[in-house]
Amino acid sequence: MNNSMNMRQALMLLGLLLTGCAIAFIIYITAPKPQRNTETKPARLVETISLKRSSERPQWTGGGEISAAQRVQLSAQVAGRIEKVAAAAIPGAELEQGQLLASIEKMDFQLQVQQQQAAVIQAQATLDLEKGQALLAKEEYQLAVLQMKARRGSINPLSLKETTVADAETAIDSSLVLREPQIAAAEAGLKTAQANLALMELYLQRTQIKMPFKGQIISRSANTGSQVSTSNMLFDVVATDEFWLQVKVSQQFLPLLDISQPVIIKQGKYRRQAEILHSLIEVDARDRQAKVLISIKNPLDYKLNTTNGNELGRLLLGSYVDCILFAKPLNDVYVIENRYIKEGGYVWVVKDNKLYKRDLNIAYQGRDKSWVESGFMAGDLLLTSNLGVVTEGTPVRLASNSKAK
Numbered sequence: 001m002n003n004s005m006n007m008r009q010a011l012m013l014l015g016l017l018l019t020g021c022a023i024a025f026i027i028y029i030t031a032p033k034p035q036r037n038t039e040t041k042p043a044r045l046v047e048t049i050s051l052k053r054s055s056e057r058p059q060w061t062g063g064g065e066i067s068a069a070q071r072v073q074l075s076a077q078v079a080g081r082i083e084k085v086a087a088a089a090i091p092g093a094e095l096e097q098g099q100l101l102a103s104i105e106k107m108d109f110q111l112q113v114q115q116q117q118a119a120v121i122q123a124q125a126t127l128d129l130e131k132g133q134a135l136l137a138k139e140e141y142q143l144a145v146l147q148m149k150a151r152r153g154s155i156n157p158l159s160l161k162e163t164t165v166a167d168a169e170t171a172i173d174s175s176l177v178l179r180e181p182q183i184a185a186a187e188a189g190l191k192t193a194q195a196n197l198a199l200m201e202l203y204l205q206r207t208q209i210k211m212p213f214k215g216q217i218i219s220r221s222a223n224t225g226s227q228v229s230t231s232n233m234l235f236d237v238v239a240t241d242e243f244w245l246q247v248k249v250s251q252q253f254l255p256l257l258d259i260s261q262p263v264i265i266k267q268g269k270y271r272r273q274a275e276i277l278h279s280l281i282e283v284d285a286r287d288r289q290a291k292v293l294i295s296i297k298n299p300l301d302y303k304l305n306t307t308n309g310n311e312l313g314r315l316l317l318g319s320y321v322d323c324i325l326f327a328k329p330l331n332d333v334y335v336i337e338n339r340y341i342k343e344g345g346y347v348w349v350v351k352d353n354k355l356y357k358r359d360l361n362i363a364y365q366g367r368d369k370s371w372v373e374s375g376f377m378a379g380d381l382l383l384t385s386n387l388g389v390v391t392e393g394t395p396v397r398l399a400s401n402s403k404a405k
Helices: 002-030 107-151 165-169 180-205
Strands: 044-050 054-056 059-068 071-075 080-085 100-104 208-210 215-220 233-239 242-249 263-267 270-279 290-297 320-326 330-337 346-351 354-359 361-365 369-374 381-383 396-402
Touching: 044 346, 100 233, 107 180, 242 320, 263 290, 330 361
Parallel strands: 044 396
Antiparallel strands: 044 381, 054 330, 059 242, 059 320, 071 233, 080 100, 100 208, 215 233, 242 290, 263 270, 263 320, 270 290, 330 369, 346 354, 346 381, 361 369
């Protein structure tokens, strides 16, 4: 009996187990299967600017120190004692060309001039005397030749008076008899005396030290009563009608430089115009940039420029100023800020809501902007947003579409 009960319990448990397995199988078969969904990334929001060709003139902003176009350290050209220094000859004074600065005692040189004047008179008298002697010798020689021919019977003695002077001169063949060397020596002596007189007169003029140009005195070391020689520096003077400015420019910018355009000189709130003289033949040894020489006329003028309302400030030697140089116009180009150009010379653009890379043909690249000749396609919008690492064809959404600056 116990065995039969155990059998029934075992069958019941087996039936329950089979029923559970059947139910689990049915649930597994009929249960919906999970589907793998592909996550769709939203298009990134970007900002762009439109691209437009234009004709623009690149600019170069530089600077440098003001230097003198003419600066001279005046020394005495003759030695002597300074007898006078002009009252106006003080540092900072603005003087006209030829204005007297100082004078050296003249007495010694005046006496030397008088001595040479006497030497010229003496040399002239010697020359005149030699010419008179030569004329007398010539007449005596002509008479001697005619008498000699008469004795030889080559001419009739009665016709001596009829013989022309020209016929007699043909017989003259001796320069020594006619005192030609003596005359030449006298002429040389006269020229030497005249040259010495001119030299002494020049020394006398050089006792006066004058301004070589319109300018200003920077320093003075001449004093009344001091003994000076030709090696002593007396005045340091500078011309004030023109100053120079050397500006370094990129070698890439130099071929585009328009020398006909005025240069804008800036110093604080002051503005003035200058002109380009030359581009120099050597580059700077430190950064290999080219150098341009600029001329600034009337640098000490201080007035209001009625043309544009800018004030002209006085420019001082050694002061640092900024300047703007202009290049020749570049026609039909795109002007793009350098911050949008990636290393390698390309940019990202948006076309049909997708990103594309464009390699640029750059005509000139300045410090802040670049002038691009080609590389874009129709419908391109320049990407201004910084997206980091992206690939071509990435879909994007436009946040704005403003005009290019």
